[in-house]
Amino acid sequence: MKKKRKIWLLSIFSILMLIASACGQEKNSSTRADAKESDKTIRIGYQKFGTLNILKSKGSLETHLKEVGYTVDWTEFPAGPQLLEALNVGSLDFGHTGEAPPVFAQAANAPLVYIANQPANPSGEAIVVQKDSPIKNVKDLKGKKVGLNKGSNVHYLLVRALEEAGLTLGDITPVYLPPADARAAFEGNQIDAWVIWDPFLSAAELELETKTIRDGEGLVANREFFLTTDSFAGNEEALKIIKEELIKADKWIEENPGDVAEFLSPEIGMSVEALEKTLKRKEYGLEEISNTVLDDQQKIADTFYHLKLIPSKINILDASADLKKQ
Template sequence: MKRKQIWLLAIFSVFLLVIGGCGQEKTSSKSGNVKESAKTIRIGYQKFGTLNILKSKGELEKRLKDAGYTADWTEFPAGPQLLEALNVGSIDFGHTGEAPPIFAQAANAPLVYVANQPANPAGEAIVVQKDSPIKSVKELKGKKVGLNKGSNVHYLLVKALEEAGLTLDDIKPVYLPPADARAAFEGNQIDAWVIWDPFLSAAELELKAKTIQNGEGLVANREFFLATETFAEDEEALNIIKEEVIKIDKWIEENPGDVAEFLSPEIGMSVEALEKTLKRKKYGLEEISDSVLDDQQKIADTFYNLKLIPSKINVLDASSKKNEGGNGE
């Protein structure tokens, strides 16, 4: 009997400890010292870019954790795939070039332009094999040209063809993501490749690819940071991300060699290609301006006229400026 009493007393003591612990967690949550549950921010990133470097360094996670958030990262091969994930609600925030948001908005994706980096027209180009007889965009007529459909280089190709007096109908577009396009390029399955850094730098250094036209004088080639309409309302989280992007961007600009060595094993590219890319890149974080929105609208209008998107869109509708009465100066 005595042994049974001791056993019951032990069970009751454990029960009291559990109840007491639960009460303490509840009290601290009410007092504001501990958040009841951390909110997960789902971030989409590409193989190379500011967000990838931010992920690798781990500083953003620390800031977010202190504010009661956690970060869940997903890698995408290019911008169109990333924004498709944003469209279906798989991610909250990500980055792409200038063209993917146009296609995404045309597909009614609930996106909002958050910020952008400076124009970097030299960071994308149309290249041909080192021994190719093709020396100009005009000579691409009737040729197979590889590109990632709906990406920033899609607009570069359109503008380069336009300047040469050609259209997409004059060439044979072959739509491939970067890795597949490089394989096709190396295998001479395509005559030219429209690609962006760091894949561009790698092709120049490793394959001795020749540039017949880059973006200078044709396109801006900006990197955009975008969010879902819902996440765009979370000013605290967005401000943390922006602040950390600015910090990491400054570190990259001042230490391209160290960053290239740091990133090389992370993304499986040579130090030389990454350093060339980082030295060519433009740095800083800019708020979305009227002139940037105007540039995006030109892309949207061009794609609509070419029937690349099904209907006209107003870029302003995807901007925080939409309630300010227009995007004029």
């Protein structure tokens, strides 16, 4: 009898252990699922001015991404090179820059993928000098100090403008500064010219009464690009929502430049007039990456390699979303 009771108790114990084990597995499975769900965060980098900034302010992207289980973590950057460095080290999943930063980033083996672009806007960047400067044209920059953000879209503008004038980067003294520091240097006459993009350009034109000696017309495209990483490029559902919301935000900006300027002014610390001027001279729309756009990017890459601004030749197609899908 005692033997039977012992066997019975052992059987009950075994059953209880199996139940406990099953519960533990279920709990662990639930924990893993919760962890997986919590990992569905899209880290988006944005700059002081741009469609992504508006999209962040409107809050509509978070609403629609939440429907498919994603949250959004926003980080502001002073310019494209810094944003793409964060993307390169794995701190970002999505962001936007001008045309030159992706070239420098790809040359540094950043795992970037072109997703979409906005139309060309060559008048949205320029080389400016003080209103009373004796510098009349780009040829007059020989031997002068020229301020710019290294690796940004205006880097290519400067190269092309110098080339057009029969000069090279070796004929000037580049002073590499982010926009805020460059403006201070420009106002303090520490640099002779400043190569800058909107909305900083518009602000300088209105507040400092600068003189433009060359803008991007006929030289550069000056497109804004939206990029992601190799690892995030497969999240087609999330990227589709982001592009749809960018299109909506872009349309709203185009139709309401005055309201957008008033809204952004206190947020980014620029005058309504400067922001409205910028918004009225930019081109709108979101375009799929085309062969023409990739060819233009390849020309920039080849130019930078020839000038030894990047260490090796790169193939822009290696960062094409279409190629990644193959």
